[in-house]
Amino acid sequence: MERRSFLKSFGAVAACATLIPSIVSAADEAKKVTGPNEMSIETAISAITGGKAVTPSSKVSLSAPEIAENGAVVPIKVTVTSAMTDKEYVKAIHVFATKNNNVRCANVYLTPANGEASFGTRIKLGGTQDVLAIAEMSDGTFLSGKQNVKVTIGGCG
């Protein structure tokens, strides 16, 4: 089976089957953390920030569909406003799916030579949740932007 058609057919199932996690309680969620890539969103964020504050900022623009057409491949784009000079630039963009089992989606490292701090990809979402982008700035601060993406079975009769 081609990777593409696999993703498509998987998506159709995922959109329906993953309804269940949304009603699992917080206590159950804690128990579910088992694999090496599975950690809570708080742990994943502090692994990057070292515990420093993350400030929501309009400089971090995260664009994603309001309602996912296919939960298996949700297109997202992160753009961070920055001069991208040696003095002031974006060092990294981190993307999180805050309620997936594996919350970590992407870490993109940049230099001033990138010219602009912009990155787009497709991520898998296991259910309705916030997608969070954290920008690591050259001055050591962390800025964030987020958007809620609804993953629904849709037109179920």
Add this chain to the structure above:
Amino acid sequence: MDVSRRDFFHIAAALGIGLPTLASAAPKRLDQVGLQDIYGFNARGNVTLLHICDMHAHIKPLYWREPSTLISAPNLTGTPGFLCGESFLKHYGMKGKTLDAYFDTFMNFDALAHKFGKMGGIAHMKTLINHVKKERGADNVLLLDSGDTWQGTGVALKTKGEAIVQAQNYLGVDVMVGHWEFTYGKQRVKELIEMLKGKFISQNIVGDDSFAEDYEELIFEPYTIMERGGAKIGIIGQSFPFTSTANPKEFTQGWSFGLRLDTLQTYVDKLRKEEKVDCVVLLSHDGFSVDQEVARQVKGIDFILSGHTHDPSPQPTVINGTVIIIAGSHGKYVGRLDIDIKNHKVKGYEYKLIPVAANLIPADPEGVELVNSLYAPHEKEFSEILGVTKNILYKRDTFHSPFDELINDSIMDAMDSDISFTPGYRWGTTVLGGEAITMDDVYGMTAITYPNVYTFEMGGLQIRNVLEDIADNVFNANPLYQQGGDMSRLGGVTYDIKIGAPSGKRITNIMVKGKPLDDRKVYKVSSWGGNLQNAGTNLNDQLTRPVYDIAANYIRKQKNVDISGNSNVNILDYDCGCPRKGSKSC
């Protein structure tokens, strides 16, 4: 037609006809009232936009009863888009028992239907359109169609949409966008657009097949510029943003939808700054409440001509200087928007939602001929009388409708299932109490390109989660996360709902055939018009059949249909179906 002087005054008042001129006149029979009286309009400016939406392929006049329950999240209930009955009349400052009240609300529907007759139909719409074109000059008028036009009746289904494109060409549609149009599939959509004399535009449909030539490219022209009355009018198209989730993905594989408000803003700015248009219009199928949110987020749109949610709105809603109009559904109305454009700016406007009262507006003979010729090949099948209904059958309601109850009954009878799901679409038809149900009526409720009823198994917990998921699409407090439909209609099930409760916690007390839903039990479920079958297991493909055949057989067998009309859903946080804004009651 027999209309008393009293009725006439009701009609006159409803239509804003000045009483003083009539008071001294002898009582007029209705057929003596000229179009000039009925369509009295305070003409303004140099351009007229005529707006239609959500005709759902009803080229013949029909009865269409508006909802007696229309409830949403507490912050939205009682606002335009979620108004019905008495709350609707109060909001718009209207009187009951008038022609307008008959068109816009469910109140006294049966009695008024016998008095005022059917609604819509292309032959009657055309007479009205011709009248406006004559008054304003044809070069100063545009006819804009917000979509959901090609689907919804037997004649549309049997001709794969072609009959309706012919109807649009006859009406003179200049520009359209789409939603159910796409359920004919990409190839057929392109063929039908070839046949359409007007333009099909959309800024929010983009290729998403990374191996295709159109990857990340627009599939249709995003906007068009038309000159009318010496003014340049930029019209941006917005097709239904959630087509690929609300309808089967297979029809639009490789196309991505979405609201795409960032590109919408780009096109608005481009039209103003580069194309130097005098007026920016968004022709939209977003839905009325979503478009109110669009007006909050996108700057610089003069007019939004909305559609999808089937709301009749007698007055425009103005948000941040953007004027939003919507013209009901099923061909019941034509919206007339006169715009005064001077020095490249909109100086003012006048709007009226004109009811297409088929008994009052004479039919255009050419239209009657066209409708007859389109129906002729199917007349024998469509005109079959399947049975007679004791009580009124209609579709619109947030939770339950008699026609859907009849369809669920027929499915559960044929499939012997525990639960039946019928989709909460807002299109359909109405059959008055005591009248015959024809095959054409059944198609009017069910004519879709994926009509199969599937029977399969689902676990109790899964059913509970599906209901919560659907409820969150209907009752989300943020209109951008709604999809503009109503709750799925359930056969075999009763439940309680607290609409204002958090997502995932709205539905309680689910009973299946009188017994509490068991989360661990496996149920036999039938469903059509969605993709629930993909979530189920053990699909029994031998039972799979089109819903219109199942419903028709059941009605033939019953002969006399007696549907109670009692809702199977108990609303915990509202006292009535049409609550006022900020209130739990009416």
